[in-house]
Amino acid sequence: MERQTLTMTGRSVALNPEQTAHCLNCETGCCTLFEVQATQEEAEAIMRLAVPGAPKTFEECFTPSTDRPGEFVMRKGSDGRCVFADGRLCAIHKRHGMAAKPLSCRIFPLHIQPWADGGLSAELRFICPSVGLPGGTPLGERTDEILRFARQLGLRRGVNDCIYSRANPAPLGKVRLVHAGFRQLLRNRELPLKLRLYAAARILDFHDRKEMFGAIQNADEEFAADLAAFVEKARPELERELGRGRCDALVRSEFRSLLCGYLRDDRPEDAALSRRLRRALSHLRVFSGVGALTELNPAAPPVSMLLFPAVGRVPEFSPEAVAVFEMFFFGKLDSMHFCGTKIQRFDYVTGLRHLLHSAPCAFAMAAAFAVARDRKRVEFADMHRAVRLLDFTFGRSPFFRMRLARKWIDNLARPRRFAGLLNQVFR
Structure with a gap:
């Protein structure tokens, strides 16, 4: 299916209909990756339920949200999971069903975004390990659910707006x-x-x-x-x-800097000065090749940054690996979830350049996973791990809100430099 929009009940949803997902009840723990938001009504409704093992008072379960006035965030236990977690599962869900959970839980890994012109877009976030796996339900078959969730969300997350570029602010x-x-x-x-x-x-x-x-x-x-x-x-x-594109030292340097940014997952608890200093030191060690990529992100391939970007040309890529990359890339492209005031505050040009960079980054990172295991062929699992690492940069990582990071994005997308990078990564 090549359609960008699917229409139902008079409203269009911009999405990649081929994206798939199904819950694995996995060890990842959605609630460890994000702050779980709940409205006051949702929080009060949960407190009226009998949830085995959960704290008894409202203050033990919820804390006021710092970025959404009037809403609350579910507290986490010492294991980093929601206080309502029962091992790897949700105690609310187990005891009272899916409908009893807050909307932010029920909707994950769907990302639904209303736009300033009345448009609606949706994608599946590869942050969830089930997205992209065979056997999942195609997003194109979930438009009823998307529209229902969109009505429930209303404007809680705000509308997205976008200009073409700062130099050319077309609406x-x-x-x-x-x-x-x-x-x-x-x-x-x-x-x-x-x-x-x-x-x-x-x-x-x-x-x-x-x-x-x-x-x-x-x-x-x-x-x-x-x-x-x-x-x-x-x-x-x-x-x-x-x-004619050639990859010189400057191109390699800027690409490696972007890769370090892709690998960073700066969580709210990392805002402390001591953690920021440690993160900066790790960034420098990884960039220089002194430390392996795993020093910056344990989910990264255990290789030196000095292998990049040429590592992408080493193996061959299986059709399944290419297919999962396309599911990721076209999911961002079709939904336009690479730009806007709600997507890293990117204007369209910067956002699209960022998306273009994700291709050599994904292929090089997937190749590094294969090389680390002494394989000459990149398989589905290698690319799936790579795009999961990259997905954070399109919404969560504040690294890409920095002026320097945007400068690297723009500089590396200049035709001669970008040609040199592509020639280093792709055969």
Whole structure:
């Protein structure tokens, strides 16, 4: 299915219908990864239930939310799990069923976002280990559920809005017209992935010029067709430019800096100065190759950063590995959950560049998992682990709100540099 939107009861939902998920009742523990939000009504309803093993007072179970006035956060026990957890399962769910849990629990790993123009988008977050596994329910078959959840959410999470770029602040309506063209290009499997990525970066760079200001402001319904015609006509020149790309020391340095950012998962408890200093030291050790990637994130492959980015060219990639990457990449692309005021505060250009970078990052990281086990073929599990690591950067990691990180994103997406990076990662 190649549709970007599925319509039901008069409303469209932008999503990748091929994304899949099903709960594994796994050891990961959703409540260890995030703060579990609950409205006052939800919290009071839970306190009226008989939940074996749970604390008895409201204050022992809930604390006021720091970022959502009027809401509460479920407290966690010494094991890092919600106080209502019963081992690896939810005691509320076991005793009273799914409907008794807060909406934020019931909805995970769905990410549903209303937009300022009335649009609605959804994706499955690969932070959950069940997303992307065979046998799950396709997202395209869950539109009834998505719309029901969207009505229950209302505007609790706020609406997302987006401009094209800071230099060219075209509004969301124009952004959508431009996005239709980029989406069509990046989903065009008749072109090699490396060429699609380079062409998108090249066009973004072209539109970033001051003289192109009016082109975005005046974009219309023909923009996607015009962009496709341009890529077809310019393909020989794009291929020549891509072939001339060289990966110099600066490109390797900026790519490794981004990789360190991808591996960071700065949780609220990491805000303390001592933890921030330790994190910065680990970042420097990993970047320089003194420490393995696992020093920054235990879920990373146990290899040196000095292998990157060329490690991506070492193994071959199984069709299953490529397929799970596409499920991740197109999930972000189709939902536009790579940009906006609710997505790292990225404007469209910065967000799309960040998404483009996720491709060489994912392929290099997946290859590193294979190389660490002395294998010459990247399998599904390697890529699945890689995209799970990357998914944090599109919503949670504050690293990418830093001006320096955005500078790396923009610099590395410049055509000559990006071509050199792609040539190092892809055969």
